[in-house]
Amino acid sequence: IDGVRLTKTQRKLYEHCDMGSLEEQLKLIDSEDPKGEKRILLITDGVFSMDGDMAPLDEIEKLGSEYGAMIYVDDAHGDGVLGRDKKGKGIVDHFGLQGKVQVEMNTYSKAMGVVGGTITGSRDLVNFLRNTGRSYLLSGSPPPAIAGGAIGALEVLDPKSQYFEPVVEKLLGNCSYFKSKIVDIGFGHEITAASAKCPTAIVPIICGENDVAKNLSDRLMEEGIFALPIVFPMVPRGTARIRVMMNAGLSKDDLDFALMKFEDLGRELKIF
DSSP states (O other): OOHHHHHOOOOOOOOOHHHHHHHHHHHHHHOOTTTTOOOOOOOOOBBBBOOOOOOHHHHHHHHHTTTTTTEEEEOTTTTTOOOOGGOOOOOHHHOOTTTSEEEEEESSSSSTTOOOEEOOOOOHHHHHHHHHHHHHHTSSOHHHHHHHHHHHHHHHTTTTTTOOHHHHHHHHHHHHHHHHHHHTTTTOOOOHHTTSSSSEEESEEESSSSHHHHHHHHHHHHOOOOEEETTTTTTTTOOOOEEOOOOTOOOOHHHHHHHHHEEEEEEETTTO
């Protein structure tokens, strides 16, 4: 987002996950550039970090192809979670769009549990970024322990590796169980309910006002549950929340304990 804000090139915004709005902007660009001289880059998150919803990447790619636009997807929250056959290859694999997305950005700071990241694309794109990307050129290399941690995380996801573990399957099972139960116990806001239908690891538990979310987070911490609040201005007023980030290492007993505390404190703080 900051990169888009700082760019000196022309930029246009479309409504969240609204393909009609996106096509309107693409048509406007066409009308302003009848010779087709401008290069268009469609930028989207794969999974949106606050609500845990997914971009309709298949529809975005279709419009991009129709209007001659390149696709850039930031898959920070999809990598290691989404993908066909529960392999965690991310949203591009989830929609079967390999070779049709020109730029894919991944991070090692979410599902992988370390830091750093990658940009994947054509060889020409990678060489261009290596030679012109200032944040790459003017940064130090990751320490060996960090690089080793990233490699190790990838090996755990690789079915051909001796270190492979079915962590994605466990993670998705935990997500499905916790999301359905959190709605059942009373956290029924439409954003929370919508997240229960989405196979991502982000669970937005809407509390309403900032102080309520902060109080719930503090009380959960006292019970040994680490769940941070997200408040205005990071999210719109009235939608302050606890953002639960699901973990494959949690047992059903862990989840049931957390759900019990969420229910008790939700009633005590009059969230429902």
